[in-house]
Amino acid sequence: MRLSRYFLPILKETPKEAEIVSHRLMLRAGMIRQQSAGIYSWLPLGLKVLEKVGAIVREEQNRAGAIEILMPTIQAADLWRESGRYDDYGKEMLRIVDRHERDMLYGPTNEEMVTDIFRTAVRSYRDLPLNLYHIQWKFRDEVRPRFGVMRGREFLMKDAYSFDLDAEGARRSYNKMFVAYLRTFARLGLTAIPMKADSGPIGGDMTHEFIVLASTGESEVYCDRDLLDMPVPAVDIDFDGDLDPVVKSFTSRYAATEEMHDADVFGALPGERQVTARGIEVGHIFYFGTKYSEPMGAKVAGPDGAERPVHMGSYGIGVSRLVAGLIEASHDDAGIIWPESVAPFDVGIVNLKPGDAATDAACEDILARLEAAGRDVLYDDTEGRAGAKFATMDLIGLPWQVIVGPKGVADGTVELKRRATGERHSLPIDQVLARLSGA
Amino acid sequence: MRLSRYFLPILKETPKEAEIVSHRLMLRAGMIRQQSAGIYSWLPLGLKVLEKVGAIVREEQNRAGAIEILMPTIQAADLWRESGRYDDYGKEMLRIVDRHERDMLYGPTNEEMVTDIFRTAVRSYRDLPLNLYHIQWKFRDEVRPRFGVMRGREFLMKDAYSFDLDAEGARRSYNKMFVAYLRTFARLGLTAIPMKADSGPIGGDMTHEFIVLASTGESEVYCDRDLLDMPVPAVDIDFDGDLDPVVKSFTSRYAATEEMHDADVFGALPGERQVTARGIEVGHIFYFGTKYSEPMGAKVAGPDGAERPVHMGSYGIGVSRLVAGLIEASHDDAGIIWPESVAPFDVGIVNLKPGDAATDAACEDILARLEAAGRDVLYDDTEGRAGAKFATMDLIGLPWQVIVGPKGVADGTVELKRRATGERHSLPIDQVLARLSGA
Incomplete structure (x- = not known):
């Protein structure tokens, strides 16, 4: 995405x-x-x-x-009268009267x-x-x-x-x-x-x-x-x-x-x-x-x-x-800091220089390959300061961040950051892909 | 199942x-x-x-x-007052008053x-x-x-x-x-x-x-x-x-x-x-x-x-x-007659003689192999007359039925029935499995 x-x-x-x-x-x-x-x-x-x-x-x-x-969410009061709870339940029960004047309620259980x-x-x-x-x-x-x-x-x-x-x-x-x-x-x-x-x-x-x-x-x-x-x-x-x-x-x-x-x-x-x-x-x-x-x-x-x-x-x-x-x-x-099992995305990609052809291409390539490996990826392709992008990625807590900038791309490297520990390593792109795809 | x-x-x-x-x-x-x-x-x-x-x-x-x-399902009436629809909507809107006497409603849209x-x-x-x-x-x-x-x-x-x-x-x-x-x-x-x-x-x-x-x-x-x-x-x-x-x-x-x-x-x-x-x-x-x-x-x-x-x-x-x-x-x-894309199960297996060791074993084998192939299977392993079982399978409309009885099993065959057409063929078990697994 x-x-x-x-x-x-x-x-x-x-x-x-x-x-x-x-x-x-x-x-x-x-x-x-x-x-x-x-x-x-x-x-x-x-x-x-x-x-x-x-x-x-x-x-x-x-x-x-x-x-x-x-x-369903809406229940008939009569059912709750059978167990005796309709009168007992108190004000936490949201009680409703329908157009035919039947007592209904929004089920609390x-x-x-x-x-x-x-x-x-x-x-x-x-x-x-x-x-x-x-x-x-x-x-x-x-x-x-x-x-x-x-x-x-x-x-x-x-x-x-x-x-x-x-x-x-x-x-x-x-x-x-x-x-x-x-x-x-x-x-x-x-x-x-x-x-x-x-x-x-x-x-x-x-x-x-x-x-x-x-x-x-x-x-x-x-x-x-x-x-x-x-x-x-x-x-x-x-x-x-x-x-x-x-x-x-x-x-x-x-x-x-x-x-x-x-x-x-x-x-x-x-x-x-x-x-x-x-x-x-x-x-x-x-x-x-x-x-x-x-x-x-x-x-x-x-x-x-x-x-x-x-x-x-x-x-x-x-x-x-x-x-x-x-x-x-x-x-x-x-x-x-999301556990991997419920993280909204597995990986975030941060493009540090959108519009730079080589950086864009590297990001697109990483995105495509991670998605092909079944990873759910959020790609920050927006304009904006690097600091604000990092803050957003940390805030939303995806387990891994891949930070892609023009200098690294010229060397064939990106930074891989693990959200839980804050560890950040500059690594060859293929190594990052291998690590994240096999996860 | x-x-x-x-x-x-x-x-x-x-x-x-x-x-x-x-x-x-x-x-x-x-x-x-x-x-x-x-x-x-x-x-x-x-x-x-x-x-x-x-x-x-x-x-x-x-x-x-x-x-x-x-x-959420429950909305504040005030929001609908902004558009003017709260008063216009009529009796189809389920109107609710909460414990603090605020007007709420169950969203119709x-x-x-x-x-x-x-x-x-x-x-x-x-x-x-x-x-x-x-x-x-x-x-x-x-x-x-x-x-x-x-x-x-x-x-x-x-x-x-x-x-x-x-x-x-x-x-x-x-x-x-x-x-x-x-x-x-x-x-x-x-x-x-x-x-x-x-x-x-x-x-x-x-x-x-x-x-x-x-x-x-x-x-x-x-x-x-x-x-x-x-x-x-x-x-x-x-x-x-x-x-x-x-x-x-x-x-x-x-x-x-x-x-x-x-x-x-x-x-x-x-x-x-x-x-x-x-x-x-x-x-x-x-x-x-x-x-x-x-x-x-x-x-x-x-x-x-x-x-x-x-x-x-x-x-x-x-x-x-x-x-x-x-x-x-x-x-x-x-x-x-469910289309395959939304059928509750892909295949039903009917065991015509539960308790018969060879028939049970054949059913279990077919079930395990279809599930391993990613098929969602309903296996009728219950006691009961064959006629009632057939009627249930036809009623619930699974696209394929595999009918397994002692006579066929002795010959290595089962019946494959296609719900949509009613076609029924006696076929070798492996052929049935190949056909249903590849579907």
Whole structure:
């Protein structure tokens, strides 16, 4: 992509309404634009990251056996009256009356709707286990939306819902999502620690929040240092096998949010293993038994022929929030530092002298060859000072920059800069191409 | 994908609420489920088609130089007050009041919002032309939603918006979308005819509807038979070149919806070229000049330094509607017949005797080899009568079926069935694999 034909509205000044670094950088890098309080447009650069995050979430859900559907954003209030949540939900629910005076709402979550889909389609334990997920926009009418897409009103979420015959089956489904989440966050370049969450009236040990450590995190968290280096299950892990040992290797070590923290247990760890840090919640998995299946009549016949309500769990990942979380976890004073897996482009090319025939030709050649190798490239072919171009490239945080100027081109060299470290080397063009094409 | 692990809730009976064939078949094939009047969940099979249609639309938009963004579903009423449309729009607009008593709405279209994005980011003619598009859910509160996703309330639409310095530039942008639409519908396996639409108070010749011919279409259309066989621009067409000749080759021939029909002009065509048919509108492109840029202050400085409002056009494709349109255009009594480009799976494998070791092994081998070749395969590994399995495969309309039974396997053969023609041949397994892998 040529920058001259792209839409990348960089802001020169730091927007003063932005309180946290990810919000500031997303606005400055032209990733998003606020349309109303807590409601954003995703501009081209931001949308590319959002799509890449979503694609990794999707791949790992599919790998774990979950099946993708897409439920609508607008729901009938009557469905929520069946579970009793329509009256309970409070002002965060965006309530709507349609032209025929029917009560509707913009879904903040989809337990009721997916239970409705299930109950009309599934009758027998033979069709279980089943896990249906979607990646869809949700709305929560926060009283004070803030922190950009970290706590927006309209937000993109992956929510999965598992259906099993009994609690034992539900645990297997829960373990699959637990492992899928470990893999998902690792692929995003994040260290996300599963921390036991409050299971409320349901009770039990089957609810975890996944927390990314970042110095700018929203809340204090505590964990065993061992968790920072735990190996994440490999791509060929057998999701039909026994996942309990993997899950236990994580859950048997201390990890707690402020809410669930037990200072005595934490204090009993050897001092060097006591990690206190700031954290950002990026996922939440939750077993809730028959809470919805019972009132909504989502039953299957068991092997004995008797009908019983299914055991359910739900599994959320905040996809739009993750984009901000990634920036909170990886940035410096100059801007964003994207992990390669979700970078909006793999490589940026900076033409230091557009209009100079040899420099232009070298840039075009590098662009064509990197694209032929399957790299996604942003080529800054615009007029402008070198300093401003460097600042933009650092701000938008592409993993690699290729800096092309007339002097180097005369010698057959360009500069290769690695964004994460700032290292810059003058290298022969072919060497740069070989390195970036093989990546 | 193994059917035993998939979610494909086939309906045995024809739902009586469904008035048109695409609605009936989408419900029966387990593609969608109605959640409220005109509001649908997309089940796994339906979502796959929706995604494939969206991907083709996206590729052709990108090829034509349009840039993807994603605007939110919920908009502020104040933005629509700037254009004057908030009061004009009527009851089809879903109006919402948030918890702070602010007037909001669920976007039925995005002219105002994209104009707002443009005016805050672009100041100079040097940044033009610009075409921004998104593929996002919209809501129109139809008084009587019907025909399934053909005329739903919550629907997925691709809408692009072009910005140019003057009417001449706007024509070039219009032509690019015209050509992109020709290519998009052709890739979807559809014959879509551009027909001049009513330009209302804007006037001029720059508005066309793209109409798919289908015997079950919603309205009567008239066109010159030559248009049915017009060559569609190739993949390497130069979008920066002069596209006027291509556009004129289509627009110079007679084509009109009922609304725009001129019986005298049509009647002057040689009789064998007069085609009267039923049609379904699947796209609409429209130049509207400064209708929004003028009241909303979306101006750029021209080469002379003087500011002027930009000339705009909008370009819509009903993505969810297209899924139904494809079925209207391609089905038979047994079910859907998907074009290969958007089929939910490329191939279905029918195991006629699950549990028979040799048959199972043959199916697994065919599945593994087709998947290794990059084919997306649905393997019916379930118990059940052969007749029911054949009926399901025909209903869901995959282009190819591989039918595997113990007798054939003993001879090293399977049956290959082509859905579109019903042809069925007993062939050696390797020959079937070679044919389907190379496709």
